[in-house]
Amino acid sequence: MRLSVPELIALGEALIQFNALTKGPLRHVTLFEKHVAGAEANVAVCVSRLGRSSAFISRVGDDEFGRCIEAWLRAERVDTRWLKTEPGAPTGIYFVQRGYPIPSRSSMVYYRRGSAGSRLSPEDLEEEAFRDARMVHFTGITPALSATAREACLKAISLAQNNGLAVSIDTNIRPVLWPSLEEASEVLMPMVEKADILFTDPTDAEVLIGENEPEKILEVFRNLGIGTVVIKLGERGALASSGSEKARAEAINVSVEDPIGAGDALAGTFLACQLAGRSLFESLRRATLVGSLVTTVRGDQEMIPTLRDLEMIYRYYYP
Ligand code: KDG
Numbered sequence: 001m002r003l004s005v006p007e008l009i010a011l012g013e014a015l016i017q018f019n020a021l022t023k024g025p026l027r028h029v030t031l032f033e034k035h036v037a038g039a040e041a042n043v044a045v046c047v048s049r050l051g052r053s054s055a056f057i058s059r060v061g062d063d064e065f066g067r068c069i070e071a072w073l074r075a076e077r078v079d080t081r082w083l084k085t086e087p088g089a090p091t092g093i094y095f096v097q098r099g100y101p102i103p104s105r106s107s108m109v110y111y112r113r114g115s116a117g118s119r120l121s122p123e124d125l126e127e128e129a130f131r132d133a134r135m136v137h138f139t140g141i142t143p144a145l146s147a148t149a150r151e152a153c154l155k156a157i158s159l160a161q162n163n164g165l166a167v168s169i170d171t172n173i174r175p176v177l178w179p180s181l182e183e184a185s186e187v188l189m190p191m192v193e194k195a196d197i198l199f200t201d202p203t204d205a206e207v208l209i210g211e212n213e214p215e216k217i218l219e220v221f222r223n224l225g226i227g228t229v230v231i232k233l234g235e236r237g238a239l240a241s242s243g244s245e246k247a248r249a250e251a252i253n254v255s256v257e258d259p260i261g262a263g264d265a266l267a268g269t270f271l272a273c274q275l276a277g278r279s280l281f282e283s284l285r286r287a288t289l290v291g292s293l294v295t296t297v298r299g300d301q302e303m304i305p306t307l308r309d310l311e312m313i314y315r316y317y318y319p
Helices: 039-049 064-075 127-131 147-163 181-192 202-209 214-223 262-275 280-294 307-317
Strands: 008-011 015-020 032-037 054-061 083-086 093-098 106-111 135-139 166-170 197-200 228-232 238-242 245-249
Touching: 008 039, 008 147, 015 064, 032 039, 032 064, 039 054, 039 064, 039 135, 039 262, 054 064, 064 083, 127 147, 135 147, 135 262, 147 166, 147 181, 166 262, 181 202, 197 202, 197 214, 197 262, 202 214, 214 228, 214 238, 228 262, 228 280, 238 280, 245 280, 262 280, 280 307
Parallel strands: 008 054, 008 135, 015 093, 054 083, 135 166, 166 197, 197 228
Antiparallel strands: 015 032, 093 106, 228 238, 238 245
């Protein structure tokens, strides 16, 4: 039996996250909570939970954490038929330090060098996955992982272009994964220029185009020919432009437990809404709402609502 091909293909590294149960410097934290995370895996889960179909292309280690990731993604109905088990390399992990040094902010400490996910390679991308899909998504994290992961991103772009898929990129620059910010810009800009949908924020835009003012960022990226640009502004919400339309959405006021994962939830919700044919404004409002919700708990994916719950929450905030 031929399985139907998912609408969104995400490629990247899924990680196990150990989130500090208490706030403050990690040296004083005793208890950690385990979650499945990783930027592109977060997007794949979000799209699936919101009623669209997604697949995740990656490699995990032949270990308990790799099995945990695969089981979690399957339970979330993410298509894992292109998720490989890599013998001889571990599944990457990271720790989340919360509320220190800046209150209500979190930071990440990675243990992922040489991980199975970093061995993602062009041979993991089969044309079959792209033939009937509608979008491919990756973030600036994936090209930072290794030379082969970078080539995989380039192949994803060309497969998408040849098969009529939209290319969605979230710039997600993680400075510790790059030798320098100049290199991040040199590698990412040629990919970003080929995006149809771009998610970014003022910090990343400063690295990529030397601009941090939202309206100016929109203008520069749109002038590069990118059809849809979404600027994530954290507590200030988001701004987007597509075709001749422009939209702005405010974040809702919530009590922040851990902001990590909010950007992926925003991107995943926006893409799910676009797949469902919603307008720019309707997509952006829902995306901003889900981005805010995710910050209220530890873990990147747990607070992403189902489609039915999202509509209920939406009516609550926008009666
Ligand atoms: O966006 C959240 C991700 O950054 C987090 O889950 C970990 O994928 C991750 C990364 O590489 O930083």
